[in-house]
Amino acid sequence: MSERILVAVAWPYANGSIHIGQTAGAYVPADIFARYHRMKGNDVLMVSGSDSHGTPVTLEAENRGISPEEVFEHYHAEFLDCWDRLGISFDLFTSTHTENHTEIAQDIFSQLYENGYLYTKTMLQPYSEADGRFLADRYVEGTCPHCDFDGARGDQCDECGRTLDAQELIGIRSRLSGDTPIFKETEHFFLKLTAFEDELLDWIRPQAHWRPNVKNFSIGYLEGGLQDRPITRDIEWGIPVPLDGYDGKRIYVWFEAVIGYLSASREWATRRGEPDRWKDFWQSEDAKSFYFMGKDNIPFHTVIWPAMLLGYGGLNLPYDVPANEYMNLEGMKLSTSRSWAIWLPDYLDRYDPDPLRYVIAAGMPETSDSDFSWTEYVRRNNDELVATFGNLVHRVLTMSYRNFDGVVPTPGRLDDDSQALLDEAERRFREVGENLALCKFRAALMEGAMALAQAANRYLDRKAPWQTAKTDRIATATTLWTAMTVINCLKKALYPYLPFSGEKLHAMLGFEGSVADDGWDWSPTDLTSGQSLQKPAPLFQKLDEAIAEQETERIGQQR
Known part of the structure; x- marks a missing residue:
């Protein structure tokens, strides 16, 4: 269902x-x-x-x-x-x-107001005499009172993740003029978060499928006690408050x-x-x-x-x-102000999308911070995408295309080694799906799909079809069909990660339409003997190792 x-x-x-x-x-x-x-x-x-x-x-x-x-x-x-x-x-x-x-x-504003969950209250807001206006939360910065990070905003500290009120900042300053604002009274609408504290705790505590870091942070946040939060500001850009008498305020x-x-x-x-x-x-x-x-x-x-x-x-x-969690860059936290980042438009102008998707997924910061480095990017591209998965595909399809008239070969009787690989493919494919459903993307990729690709390469090395092609055509056909069937399984298992490469492989295997059209099912019978193959071409491009140093030097220079 x-x-x-x-x-x-x-x-x-x-x-x-x-x-x-x-x-x-x-x-x-x-x-x-x-x-x-x-x-x-x-x-x-x-x-x-x-x-x-x-x-x-x-x-x-x-x-x-x-x-x-x-x-x-x-x-x-x-x-x-x-x-x-x-x-x-x-x-x-x-x-x-x-x-x-x-x-x-x-x-939603109006309904919350009618239901008694919004109310007005006079509060102190930073006001810059130099700028002649109230300063919204991100217009001020200072030192976080919880972790001493200098650069916390008036609404949140990006270092420790705590939400803040501008009055809590130590050494508060305007991001426009740099002056120290004064605090003046102004009336705003508040969301009555305190009314939901117990109900939210009762809702979150049983969530056994949540990631521990998310669940524990949320429970700690609630057990620390909620405070009602202002939801309007004295600004011009934004959605007007839908009540009379508040023309100068925005949600x-x-x-x-x-x-x-x-x-x-x-x-x-x-x-x-x-x-x-x-x-x-x-x-x-x-x-x-x-x-x-x-x-x-x-x-x-x-x-x-x-x-x-x-x-x-x-x-x-x-x-x-x-x-x-956060993905850092070359061992340091990303910083937009210092341009310590790899900007997506710049990357896409110069490199293919699938290798980036793959490297991100392989090191995804699901439960703790991880790190992106250009050295690791080049290594994973060359060793895993090109040498492991890409080389498997290219070897099998090239030998089949050349030795069996450009069609999927007809296998003989499967030996134990071949059957064992198909059984492993079935198991790995099932595990990939189970992990994806649980948002365990790294495990689905590395312990599922890429482990299967490695197993298929080992199988190919043991069978050595490049040698048996000269002496035993049926054995060669069986080996290549078995490997190609597993490649078709990998095509589906990796499609959510590598959609562009997946579509190329789908076409090379002789299928029409999209990988997505075939659904999340795999069977050895999906690949039909005699099915026409397209002339094989490499799925991925090997990168010069010098790229890692060159790209690292570019960080901080592009925006």
Whole structure:
């Protein structure tokens, strides 16, 4: 029986290019997961969009002397291009700057207000006399009171992940003028998070399928005691408060951006001409929603967004939040301010997408921080993609194409060695699916698919068809058919990770259509003897080892 799967992916601020850390944190794992479930025949909806109203967008606009809308539109177009080139298969990648999103965000605001979960209170906000205005959270920075990190923002510390109030910052300063702001009173709307503390704890504690880091962080966050949070700000760029008398205030981004998952789902349904279709993913008891993001966004998706959903009523809570830890770069934390990053558009201009998807998945920071280095990128490309998987494919298809008239050979009786490899393929394929369903992407890849590729190479070395081709045509045909059958299994198992290479291999094996069309099933009978093969060509390109040093030197120079 098919499942309904909502894949909700973090919304990037439309103030700069996507970097490899974001790609590893949310976008590649979400796409692997969505592709797997589509192949399973499940009803999948994968949505995200550009966060166009965040203060990072207005900061970038002020720095460049252009409007926030111009900044957002530039990077939104760039994001769409990157997703297409990297193979991130969104059903809809929209933005928060749409009438649809505005209407839904205002509806949730209004309903929470009517239900008694929003209230107004006068609070102190940083005000810059030099700038002549109130400063939203990201317009100020200082030292975190919890971990002493100098560079914490007025809403959150990226070093320790704690959410903050600007008044907590030590040595607070304006990011515009550098002056020390004063604190002035201003009235704002607050979300009554304290009303949901016990209910959220009761919901999270039984979630045995959550990653331990996500579950433990969320429980600790709640047990530390929630505080009501302001959800409006004195800014001009954003969604207006839908109540009379608050013309100068906007709904703050951390509140309205998470609503994007819902508004994007409804926009997708409307675009399909099925305006109620979103309900299948948000109101059906059998629907499951998975939220993909980096660990800095955990509390917004395990505490704050669920509180909003509870307060609004009638919508499903997250089923799982498989948030990743950080992927560092060359042993150091990524830093956009220092440009210590690999920018996705720059990478895609010069390299193929599948090797990056593979390297990210092989070192995915699922339970602890991991590291990306160009040395490791080149090694994995050359040793694993080219020498292990690519060489297996090229050897088998080239020998078959040359020795058996360009068709899949007809095997003789399988010996124990050949049958054992097919049995291992069946087991590994099943394990890949099980791990993908559990969001264990690294294990599915390395302990499942790539372990099978290694086993197939060992089998080929033992059988040495390049030698038996001269003396025993039936034995050679049996060996090549067995290896090619396993390659067809690997094609499916690796497709969620390597969609571009998977389609090339699918065509070379003589199949029509897409790999995804065949579903998540594999049988040795899928490959038909006598089936015409395309002339083989290498799936991957070996890289010069000097590239690692050259690319490492480029870090910090590109933006």
